[in-house]
Amino acid sequence: xxxxxxxxxxxxxxxxxxxxxxxxxxxxxxxxxxxxxxxxxxxxxxxxxxxxxxxxxxxxxxxxxxxxxxxxxxxxxxxxxxxxxxxxxxxxxxxxxxxxxxxxxxxxxxxxxxxxxxxxxxxxxxxxxxxxxxxxxxxxxxxxxxxxxxxxxxxxxxxxxxxxxxxxxxxxxxxxxxxxxxxxxxxxxxxxxxxxxxxxxxxxxxxx
Amino acid sequence: xxxxxxxxxxxxxxxxxxxxxxxxxxxxxxxxxxxxxxxxxxxxxxxxxxxxxxxxxxxxxxxxxxxxxxxxxxxxxxxxxxxxxxxxxxxxxxxxxxxxxxxxxxxxxxxxxxxxxxxxxxxxxxxxxxxxxxxxxxxxxxxxxxxxxxxxxxxxxxxxxxxxxxxxxxxxxxxxxxxxxxxxxxxxxxxxxxxxxxxxxxxxxxxx
DNA sequence: GCCGATATTGTCCATCGGTACAGGGTGTGA
DNA sequence: TCACACCCTGTACCGATGGACAATATCGGC
Numbered sequence: 207x208x209x210x211x212x213x214x215x216x217x218x219x220x221x222x223x224x225x226x227x228x229x230x231x232x233x234x235x236x237x238x239x240x241x242x243x244x245x246x247x248x249x250x251x252x253x254x255x256x257x258x259x260x261x262x263x264x265x266x267x268x269x270x271x272x273x274x275x276x277x278x279x280x281x282x283x284x285x286x287x288x289x290x291x292x293x294x295x296x297x298x299x300x301x302x303x304x305x306x307x308x309x310x311x312x313x314x315x316x317x318x319x320x321x322x323x324x325x326x327x328x329x330x331x332x333x334x335x336x337x338x339x340x341x342x343x344x345x346x347x348x349x350x351x352x353x354x355x356x357x358x359x360x361x362x363x364x365x366x367x368x369x370x371x372x373x374x375x376x377x378x379x380x381x382x383x384x385x386x387x388x389x390x391x392x393x394x395x396x397x398x399x400x401x402x403x404x405x406x407x408x409x410x411x412x413x414x
Numbered sequence: 415x416x417x418x419x420x421x422x423x424x425x426x427x428x429x430x431x432x433x434x435x436x437x438x439x440x441x442x443x444x445x446x447x448x449x450x451x452x453x454x455x456x457x458x459x460x461x462x463x464x465x466x467x468x469x470x471x472x473x474x475x476x477x478x479x480x481x482x483x484x485x486x487x488x489x490x491x492x493x494x495x496x497x498x499x500x501x502x503x504x505x506x507x508x509x510x511x512x513x514x515x516x517x518x519x520x521x522x523x524x525x526x527x528x529x530x531x532x533x534x535x536x537x538x539x540x541x542x543x544x545x546x547x548x549x550x551x552x553x554x555x556x557x558x559x560x561x562x563x564x565x566x567x568x569x570x571x572x573x574x575x576x577x578x579x580x581x582x583x584x585x586x587x588x589x590x591x592x593x594x595x596x597x598x599x600x601x602x603x604x605x606x607x608x609x610x611x612x613x614x615x616x617x618x619x620x621x622x
Numbered sequence: 623g624c625c626g627a628t629a630t631t632g633t634c635c636a637t638c639g640g641t642a643c644a645g646g647g648t649g650t651g652a
Numbered sequence: 653t654c655a656c657a658c659c660c661t662g663t664a665c666c667g668a669t670g671g672a673c674a675a676t677a678t679c680g681g682c
Contacts, residue, residue, distance in 0.1 A: 296543040314529060318522055324539040331532040334542050335504040341549040357658065369548055370613045370622065373639070379544045381537045386660050388640070393658095395640085402640075402668095404578045404612055411621055414578075565628065581669070594630050600670070601628095610638090610670075 211316070212277075214242050215256035220284075220305055224254060227309035228316055243269055247277045252319050256305060257283035257290070265297055274298040278319045282307075291330055301325035352409045355397045363390040367403045368410035418442065419524070420485075422450050423464035428492075428513055432462060435517035436524055451477055455485045460527050464513060465491035465498070473505060482506035486527045490515075499538050509533035560617045563605045571598040575611045576618035 211233040215221045221235055233254075236242050239261045247253065253273070255262070263269055273279065274297065281294050282305035291302040300319040303311070304327075318325040326334070353361045359380075366376045373391075377384045395401055398409060408414045419441040423429045429443055444450050447469045455461065461481070463470070471477055481487065482505065489502045490513035499510040508527040511519070512535070526533040534542070561569045567588075574584045581599075585592040603609055606617060616622045 292543060292546055295539070296547050310529060311531075314526055314531070318526060318533075321518060321522060322536065323519070323522070324534065324536050325526075326532065326534065326539065328530065328532050331503070331534065334546050335500060337546045337549055338500050338542055339504050341545055359659065367612075368616075370610075370616055371548075372610075375544070379541055381540070382659085383661060385662065389660075392640070402578070404575075404615055407612060407615065408578060408619075411616075411619060413619055567629065590629085591631060593632065596670070597630075603670080 210248060210250065210320075211252045211254070212236060212242065212245070212247070213254045214239060214259065215254075215305075216259055217256060220256060220282075223306060223309075224312065227312040230313075231316065239263060239269075242273075247273065249276050251277045252280065252300075252316060253277040254280045254282060257281050258285075258305070265293060270297065278322070280315060280319055280325075286327075286330075288330060288333055291326075292334070295324065295326070302330070303327060351412075352398060356394055357390075360390045360394045360397075363387055364394050364406055364410055367391070368407040370407070418456050418459045419462070420444060420450065420453070420455070420459060421462045422447060422467065423462075423513075424467055425464060428464060428490075431514060431517075432520065435520040438521075439524065447471060447477075450481075455481065457484050459485045460488060460508075460524060461485040462488045462490060465489050466493075466513070473501060478505065486530070488523060488527055488533075494535075494538075496538060496541055499534075500542070503532065503534070510538070511535060560606060564602055565598075568598045568602045568605075571595055572602050572614055572618055575599065576615040578615075 211228065211231050212235075213221060213224045213228070213233050214236045215224070216237050225233065225235065236245070239255070239259050242253065242255075278300040279298070280301040280303065281299050282303050283290065284305045286302065286304050294302050301315050301324065303315055303325065307315075315325045352364070356364060362380065363376055366379065371379070373384045373387045376387045380387070391403065391406070394406060398406065400406060400409065405414070419436060419439050420443075421429060421432045421436075421441050422444045423432070424445050433441060433443065444453070447463070447467050450461065450463075486508040487506070488509040488511065489507050490511050491498065492513045494510065494512050502510050509523050509532065511523055511533070515523075523533045560572070564572060570588065571584055574587065579587070581592045581595045584595045588595070599611065599614070602614060606614065608614060608617070613622070
């Protein structure tokens with residue numbers, strides 16, 4: 207059975223920094239992503255990943271799927287980038303931070319992530335919120351026709367479909383199961399007299 | 415100088431819950447926003463605000479300015495709403511959470527906020543990220559000319575897809591096999607950087 | 623004549639989407 | 653209290669879809 211905290215970095219200085227900060231939790235140190243992939247990672251483990259690892263796989267690599275399913279991944283970069291942060295967090299990472307953040311912050315991240323939550327730095331959070339505000343302003347106006355007979359939830363799902371989201375996307379975003387998404391969609395289809403999501407998307411956008 | 419913690423709620427049950435969870439930090443309990451406004455709030459204090467306070471001012475109230483400038487405000491609602499969360503966080507609150515979150519979570523929020531960071535729950539975070547991703551997708555490509563790189567046949571198939579036709583429909587209409595339809599679609603997907611017919615339909619209709 | 627772009631078709635297979643059974647939980651109005 | 657609407661979830665099935673390998677044929681240009 208593996209330890210509950212795993213640090214992965216090829217940079218000795220960074221490894222020392224992390225070990226010093228997290229000295230009160232038992233952590234195992236690995237030198238590459240390949241090393242990590244050979245381990246059997248215990249469910250619920252916290253994995254600290256150096257974003258500058260030479261062998262860090264791209265986002266679409268299959269190894270991420272199992273890792274993100276089992277472990278809680280903290281991605282730490284010496285050069286944090288906003289777009290990268292959004293991409294990784296959206297993919298399922300539990301935190302994105304500066305690799306050389308101070309020890310208190312690192313400990314805090316460890317605590318937050320270990321308890322199943324997501325940690326995000328203040329600046330990044332402000333940027334995300336501003337973006338969301340802007341996006342909300344664009345969509346605001348209420349729809350009359352197609353939405354009339356649909357329940358709140360059905361409308362919400364329909365709007366997401368109309369943006370091109372898959373059932374799984376919607377499930378994640380609404381925090382419900384894919385099955386429930388299907389239920390709402392089936393109800394919406396029946397009410398609107400259509401049979402598939404594409405027709406629904408066209409309806410929502412006022413086409414046909 | 416000790417950083418103080420102020421709890422503001424009119425609900426005795428909630429107040430007890432908070433006091434029990436945060437028993438290891440010295441906290442002052444107030445019963446209304448008006449009470450809070452009469453205090454001189456020490457800079458860096460953490461203020462826990464019950465979002466269901468009867469006298470909670472609206473977002474544009476002037477009192478928020480000074481409060482948010484001085485203190486780190488945790489807004490806790492018994493009925494957390496996504497839009498409210500975004501609005502408050504964007505306004506400068508340091509956290510938005512469920513008022514009756516478990517004690518461990520409340521302590522964690524206190525720690526994170528006290529150190530100057532922002533705390534956001536997992537579900538809300540997922541929603542924010544999905545929204546940001548979608549907003550980015552809207553801005554980035556912005557192709558008015560979806561047809562430019564497509565061959566005649568690919569455009570023809572794409573237009574039919576955009577009307578809601580299935581591969582079989584298109585095959586019949588164009589007098590080709592379903593397999594060929596798939597080939598044209600695959601080519602169009604690759605050229606447009608998308609992966610499914612719904613995205614294609616949205617593009618053709620000038621959405622996204 | 624060869625090369626590249628286009629159009630066509632094939633098989634195989636993993637995943638997605640939609641439907642058909644099923645059920646449990648909550649809140650509201652009669 | 654009971655009916656009803658709404659929300660949520662489960663298993664199972666099957667057709668539609670999209671990607672990964674192909675291959676063949678035509679046509680225009682170098």
